[in-house]
Amino acid sequence: MAVLKLIFWSSAALLSALLVGLSGTFLYLSPSQPSVEALRSIQLQIPLRIYSRDEKLIAEFGEMRRAPIRFEDIPRDFIEALLAAEDDDFENHHGVDLRGLMRATSQLVQTGQIQSGGSTITMQVAKNFFLTSERSFSRKLNEILLALQIERELSKDEILELYVNKIYLGNRAYGIEAASHVYYGKPIQELTLAQLAMIAGLPKAPSAFNPLANPERSRERRDWILGRMLRLGKIDEARYQQAIAEPVDASYHVAEAELSAPYIAEMARAEMVARYGSAAYTDGFRVYTSITSERQNAANAALHNGLIEYDQRHGYRGPEARLGDVPQEELRKALATLRPLSGVHPAAVTQVGGDSVRILLRDGSERSLSWDSMSWARPYLSASSMGPRPQRPADVVQAGDLIRVRFNDEGQPLFSQVPAAQAALVSISPEDGAIEALVGGFAFGQSKYNRAIQAKRQPGSSFKPFIYSAALDAGYTAASLVNDAPIVHVEESHDRVWRPKNDNNTFLGPIRLREALYKSRNLVSIRLLQSMGVDATLEYLTRFGFNRQDLPRGLSMALGTATLTPMDVTAGWAVFANGGHRVEPYLLTRIESRDGELLYQAAPRRVTPATTEPEATAGVSDSIVAPMAEPAEQVIDERTAFIMTSMLRDVITRGTGRRAMALQRNDLAGKTGTTNESFDSWFSGYNAELVTTVWAGFDQPATLGRNEYGSTVALPIWMSYMGTVLQGRPERLPAEPEGILTLRIDPASGRIAQANTPEAYFEVFKAEDSPPTMQELGVGSRPPGSPLPADDSAPMDLF
Structure with missing residues (x-):
């Protein structure tokens, strides 16, 4: 009897000590416990996803592949497989499995270390969201206390939803939906019972039971889980036999980009990191860009095929x-x-x-x-x-x-063979600067260097239109005569003589500006710049958005010796295409949070007022239309832009861009550019809908070869792209602005023609700059070829 009393009181004392110890531990740890309520608003890491304007996936950035799934979307077979594998008493316990804890305690007493945690799914949620993976007694006590608290405040469905979206399942897959896509390439709702059991077996040891690295061990784990489901009555014998007979058919799947635009993706990624820092990779942003899949695919094909054609012309x-x-x-x-x-x-x-x-x-x-x-x-x-x-x-x-x-x-x-030369293509909307397509090189996997926005090269003759625009705004006209003749320039500061020449080393004498542009006469451009003054012209050119530091302070600027990127050139050309307004190229149209909340909506300055009507592009979401924005700044006279377009259309029909006539459109304007020794090949051109620039050359400047010019390398790429994206679309020419006169001109004098003037043609002028008639100059009927009287007041007669 005394022995029984001793045992009773000893047991009571031991139990009391245990209760006191647990109470003390709870009181000690409780103040540091995080709030379980935070789990309701937890932000799981979700990668950054980049899309085109027509919602094609371009790229995904982030260490964790994750696609959160709601509890009601989880297949019931998966829930049963998971509980059979991890916690078959989940529906009944209150967060802690006493038998599992006793087993873990026994191992701790015997070895001095925690071998198995005895953890329930609720305890794993506590550890995954609030604690570290450290194996210690204090961490385990925290885990138990948190699990008990979680069970009090969250439902079983909420706990399972948190668990299946958080767990790591190998191959950078976090959560069951991501794992389903990584291992089987489809949503979890489409998986078979055997495939669901395979994924349910991964949480215990994602590496050991990985079906890609260890297919046999993963099969053993899968079949064990299926056997547990059978014994627990969750599946019948027929389904069990069918499932274990399935082969291990997992294979590695990555999120396939629906649109190949890696240079665009990198530009968008860099902009997001600049805005949000490292959170850009984890907060689940969805970024929509201004490009469309149709135009981007056309740009990819045009650039790749054009480079291969050039490359094969020069041998193997x-x-x-x-x-x-x-x-x-x-x-x-x-x-x-x-x-x-x-x-x-x-x-x-x-x-x-x-x-x-x-x-x-x-x-x-x-x-x-x-x-x-x-x-x-x-x-x-x-x-x-x-x-x-x-x-x-x-x-x-x-x-x-x-x-x-x-x-x-x-x-x-x-x-x-992989081309040795490189190229870049930039296409933007002249109305607001939206980047419609961009390719920064032959292959992003070969070189991440984005030549469209990073490569500063000399644009050659494709820069001449900016000089001609300055001349039109300085009083010259398209009919002005300038002497295409040798010029000698002495650079006193460098003690040297510069003798520029035309590319074919010929001289045409007095020539109208229109003809000089479409024939790309170098000496005419130099004389125009010399007449207007270098400093005044530099100031004028900054209106197009050029950085003055990129423009040389010398007469060579007239030949395109500035150092500009294809994006710089394209933005400058947009001024001609849109009637004289400066627009800023932009890529991101909107940014959404993981929940679809609109965080950013582009509001670019536009040439025409923003509309609430959806853009007429197939597949483009109506919600992407930009809000009302301020109008784009008018930087040159719209009449100057109109006349420049008229002159640049002649480059296509009569000049160095004649190949583009194969597109059979009358609304195209453009200009070739070739630098010394054919180091750079350019073509810039537009209609009222699109402005596109193509550059081609070697990363380390070297000649493209004999007989290779802007018209042979860059222009075919431009034609392939523009021909594809404009096919079937109506021609768009700029409307004639007020203050424009169309007059019949004598081609030999640039004056208004008389009734009997041979080969007279029609020319466009600003009203205040129209040339005088021969009668106004005091000249009657003039035989063809006879000299004109001197007219020192007319800037057009600059010889």
Whole structure:
């Protein structure tokens, strides 16, 4: 009896001590416990997603792949699989599983360390959201207390929703919806029972049970979970047998971009980081850009095809590697180190025949490469010379060569190579500066350098229209005569003599400004700048948005020796296209929070008032239309812009841009540009809807080769793009502004023509700058070719 009393009182004392200890622990830890209420408004990390204006996914940025899912959208089979694997008593306990805790306590007593946590799903929620992964007694007590508190304040459904969206499931996938896309490439609602059980097995050890890294262990884990579901009565025998018979069919899936625009994506990412810092990657922002998929795809194709065409004109530079006669396994390993670049894929030559070549592709398949696709491959010697034309495949390749191929529309491989030259294309709306399409180079995977906004190059003759615009605003007219003749300029500060010349080293004598522009006469541009004054012209050019530091203070500026990016040039040309207004190029149209709240809406300055009508572009959301904004600043006379457009249309119909007539449109204006030794090739052009600039050249300046100009490299790319995006769209010419006169002009004098003047033509003038008639000059009927009287007051007669 005494022994029983001793045992009773000892047990009571021990229990009291335990209760006191637990109470003390609770009182000690309770003040530092976080508020469970915070879980209701928890912000899970969600990556930044970039979209086009027509809502095509361009890119996703962020360390964690996550797509939160609501509890009601979780398949019931997954919930049962998860509970069978992690916490089969979840529906009944109050946050703590006493049996699991006793097991963990026993392990702690025996080893001095916590081996298994005995954690319920609620305890894992407490740890994942509020605590660290440290294995310590104090952390476990905090976890228990938090779990009890969570169970009091949240429902079981809320706890499960938090858990399935937070857990790490391998391969940067956080949450079950992200894991479903990573391992199976589809939403979790579309998975089979076996696939759901596979994902349910990942929380315990995402690396050990990963179906990609350890398919056998993941199968064992999956089948164990299915067996637990059967024993718990959650599935019947038939479903169990069907599920365990399924193969492990997981494979790695990444979020596929719906639109290839990597340079755009990087520009948007950089702007978001500038706005929000590191939160840009985690707060689930959805960013919509101004580009459309149709125009961006056209830009990609135009630039890639144009560079490949230029590259093949200059011959084959040889294989990327020559491995010789090695086993196919060696070729496979070598191919695995090479990436496709903008549709140009690596391949290995396995056999060379008389009229074809057998190649091994990166995916392990073998194909036949026809001789017809190889016949262009004359050996590259220099930018201006090639070796003899090959007669058979063996003249080009040999077994063991690592080469590149493209695929035509029928899926047949074509012999190719990665272009050595680079290019950039920028297309903007002249109405508000919205970037409609942009490509910064041949392949972002080859070089992340965005030549569209970072490469400052000399624009050559594509800069001349800005000089001519200054002349029109200084009193010259399109009919003004300027002498295209040799000029000698002495630079006293450098003690040297400069003798500029035209590109063909010819001189045409007195020539009208219109003709001088479409024939791109260098000496006329220089004389105009000399007449207006360098400093006054520099001041005028800043109206187009150019940084004065990028403009040289000298007569060479007339030949395009400024250093400008393609974006700079395009923005400047927009002034001509929109009637004389300056617009600022912009990319982001709106930013939304993870909940769809509008955080930012672009309000660019517009040439025409913003409308509440949706833009007439298929697939573009009505909600993207910009709000009312201030009008764009008028920086040059709209009549000057109108006359410049008229003159630049002649460049297309009569001058260096004649190739563009193949587009069969009458609303196009533009100008070629080629710098010394053909280091840079340019074409800028527009109609009232789009302004587009193309640059091509080498990153390290070098000649593009003999007979390569703006009209041969840049213009074909421009034509391919503009021809595609404007196809079927009505022609858009600027409306004639008030104060414009159209007069019949004598081509030899630039004066108003008499009735019997041969070859007279119609010219447009500002009303105040219209030229005098011959009678006003005191001259009667003038025989053709006879000299004009002196007229010192007329700036048009600058010889």
